[in-house]
Amino acid sequence: MKICKTIDEMRATSRAARHSGKRLGLVPTMGALHDGHLSLMRAAKSKCDAVAASIFINPLQFGPTEDLAKYPRTFDHDVQMLEKESVDILFAPTPVEMYTPGAVTYVTVEGLSDKLCGKSRPGHFRGVATVVAKLFHIVEPDVAFFGQKDAAQATIIRRMVRDLNLPIEIAVCPIVREPDGLAMSSRNVYLSPQDRKSATVLNRSLIEVKQRFDQGERNPTALIKAAKKILAQEPTVRLDYFEIVDPSTLDPAPKLTGPALVAVAAVVGTTRLIDNILLQP
Numbered sequence: 001m002k003i004c005k006t007i008d009e010m011r012a013t014s015r016a017a018r019h020s021g022k023r024l025g026l027v028p029t030m031g032a033l034h035d036g037h038l039s040l041m042r043a044a045k046s047k048c049d050a051v052a053a054s055i056f057i058n059p060l061q062f063g064p065t066e067d068l069a070k071y072p073r074t075f076d077h078d079v080q081m082l083e084k085e086s087v088d089i090l091f092a093p094t095p096v097e098m099y100t101p102g103a104v105t106y107v108t109v110e111g112l113s114d115k116l117c118g119k120s121r122p123g124h125f126r127g128v129a130t131v132v133a134k135l136f137h138i139v140e141p142d143v144a145f146f147g148q149k150d151a152a153q154a155t156i157i158r159r160m161v162r163d164l165n166l167p168i169e170i171a172v173c174p175i176v177r178e179p180d181g182l183a184m185s186s187r188n189v190y191l192s193p194q195d196r197k198s199a200t201v202l203n204r205s206l207i208e209v210k211q212r213f214d215q216g217e218r219n220p221t222a223l224i225k226a227a228k229k230i231l232a233q234e235p236t237v238r239l240d241y242f243e244i245v246d247p248s249t250l251d252p253a254p255k256l257t258g259p260a261l262v263a264v265a266a267v268v269g270t271t272r273l274i275d276n277i278l279l280q281p
């Protein structure tokens, strides 16, 4: 695997791959890789001739009181995992390489960036859209792979690609879960054993909604109420939001006549976790 630390090196490497006729896949990550990331690498391997992963803990998407400083950094282990998956290229720039001092240009996806996690994490999606746009310009992939766990992020990136006419296909891959249903996340390592148990309530609340939906319930208010009842079983889990929204606008879905995204965010101990499920009528 070729490791590129600079933008010039990365650009030259991906251009060489594309000029030799290779379809290039990109999997952007912030490292601390787990099986969810590896499923993205495998999807990229199966769809593309060459795969680039990026590892960059993007300061721009963390709020001033968030976990940037303690975000897990496991670079050497990540490299081993990527090599095992036969990833061809790793882009691992420093913050100074990615953000020229004095940079004041951002990408904002208006009307979407302040929904779901955007409400309680102001600036988060602006940071995500900006770094992903930069990664797209540097790597110039044909296809980029993201996880469904960050459903709002995927919606925002799709809209950015559409609005800016970027010639990049966006592939969104299913959530990978632990055997007890907890969605895999780099932040799960923060959970104490007790919090780790409590955290499964997020997935249980989504299963409750799915079951009621499959039995014919179509009233979002009733579904949200049922989910909140499950979440209340774990008093240490502090709910941020539980919403049922249109997956392309992220606006609350008043009637469940089309596909709907059921999304939850909660703080478990000191760790903010998210999860979601898609309902298809």
Ligand code: PAF
Residues within 6 Å of the ligand: 028, 029, 030, 056, 058, 061, 128, 131, 132, 150, 153
């Ligand atoms: O999903 C993530 O890990 C990050 O938000 C991303 C897409 C790599 C941008 O920093």
